[in-house]
Amino acid sequence: MSVYTSVSQDEMRAWLQRYALGELVELKGIAAGVTNTNYFVTTTHGRYVLTLFEVLTLAEVPYFLKLKSHLSRHGVACPAPIADHTDSFASMLAGKPACLVSCLNGKDISHPNATQCFAVGEMLAQMHLAGNTFPMRMANPRGPAWWNHTAAELYQHMPADEATLLRDEIAHQSSHRFDDLPQGVIHADLFKDNVLMDGDRIAGFIDFYYACNDILLYDVAIALNDWARLDDGSIDDTLASALLSGYQSVRPLTAAEVKAWPLMLRAAAIRFWTSRLLDYYHPASGEMTFTKDPGVFGRLLQAHRQRQHFWL
Ligand SMILES: Nc1ncnc2c1ncn2[C@@H]1O[C@H](COP(=O)(O)OP(=O)(O)OP(=O)(O)O)[C@@H](O)[C@H]1O
Numbered sequence: 001m002s003v004y005t006s007v008s009q010d011e012m013r014a015w016l017q018r019y020a021l022g023e024l025v026e027l028k029g030i031a032a033g034v035t036n037t038n039y040f041v042t043t044t045h046g047r048y049v050l051t052l053f054e055v056l057t058l059a060e061v062p063y064f065l066k067l068k069s070h071l072s073r074h075g076v077a078c079p080a081p082i083a084d085h086t087d088s089f090a091s092m093l094a095g096k097p098a099c100l101v102s103c104l105n106g107k108d109i110s111h112p113n114a115t116q117c118f119a120v121g122e123m124l125a126q127m128h129l130a131g132n133t134f135p136m137r138m139a140n141p142r143g144p145a146w147w148n149h150t151a152a153e154l155y156q157h158m159p160a161d162e163a164t165l166l167r168d169e170i171a172h173q174s175s176h177r178f179d180d181l182p183q184g185v186i187h188a189d190l191f192k193d194n195v196l197m198d199g200d201r202i203a204g205f206i207d208f209y210y211a212c213n214d215i216l217l218y219d220v221a222i223a224l225n226d227w228a229r230l231d232d233g234s235i236d237d238t239l240a241s242a243l244l245s246g247y248q249s250v251r252p253l254t255a256a257e258v259k260a261w262p263l264m265l266r267a268a269a270i271r272f273w274t275s276r277l278l279d280y281y282h283p284a285s286g287e288m289t290f291t292k293d294p295g296v297f298g299r300l301l302q303a304h305r306q307r308q309h310f311w312l
Pocket residue numbers: 002030032033034035036037038049079101102103104105106108193196206207
């Protein structure tokens with residue numbers, strides 16, 4: 001399904017000469033994934049994942065690959081990019097920027113248990129600490145400025161009560177400053193489908209393509225809003241507490257973060273409500289889109305606004 005760009009065995013064999021990875025044994029397309037083309041590549045040296053970037057340019061890719069390399073070198077569970085004989089992580093293949101990363105032994109899960117939520121929180125905090133020494137910088141492409149101007153265009157399409165809620169929440173968020181909160185490298189999209197699990201162990205975080213510099217607590221809120229959310233849209237107290245305990249077992253939250261936490265959960269809900277609304281009302285033309293339900297995040301925002309207890 002998500003093999004948009006086909007790579008032939010011959011093309012792959014020739015491209016592999018750039019690497020010290022032996023000879024091609026098998027090349028197999030991966031059905032999962034929405035944005036990029038991915039293949040499992042087996043060589044005489046081992047198993048790797050090939051990604052052909054369908055949107056990012058060759059100039060844009062190094063930030064993400066260098067970040068993954070940095071995190072992996074620091075022990076954070078994520079794929080390690082493989083460097084070629086020119087010491088580059090990416091080059092063109094079949095007309096697209098392409099890279100090879102280590103293949104992780106795990107699967108994404110849709111119904112995590114508390115142990116798994118604890119492990120995700122713990123690894124996220126490890127990632128935040130390891131990110132402190134990453135020298136490159138990236139602004140958040142989906143921060144408040146983005147949701148502000150994107151939502152302004154969406155209100156006209158939305159049911160009036162939902163538009164009022166989104167408008168009111170964005171105004172409320174704009175009146176708060178979070179400058180005193182710890183910042184660093186964040187994943188910014190740590191949903192369940194972006195973590196491969198091996199039982200209760202994290203095999204690896206994947207899909208770093210929204211990674212950027214921003215408020216660390218915002219990343220925790222994004223993860224909690226997905227990992228602790230049940231099928232009926234409600235947040236499970238046990239899963240939420242487990243994720244936060246895991247996080248704080250590595251990096252305890254500051255007093256300023258504890259104070260900002262309720263609003264941060266709401267900010268994280270706005271981010272994905274807005275992006276899903278955008279996909280819903282304006283699906284990108286010519287692209288195969290798999291629109292996810294925006295309403296989930298509207299209801300979650302409403303629930304967070306009424307919540308009295310925040311698991312801290
Ligand atoms: N390093 C890896 N090791 C093992 N499997 C991987 C690895 N990277 C990706 N996969 C598999 O490939 C699938 C698709 O990857 P991914 O979700 O990154 O696709 P994408 O199209 O690049 O991103 P998205 O779906 O978020 O737009 C994953 O669900 C996972 O099954």
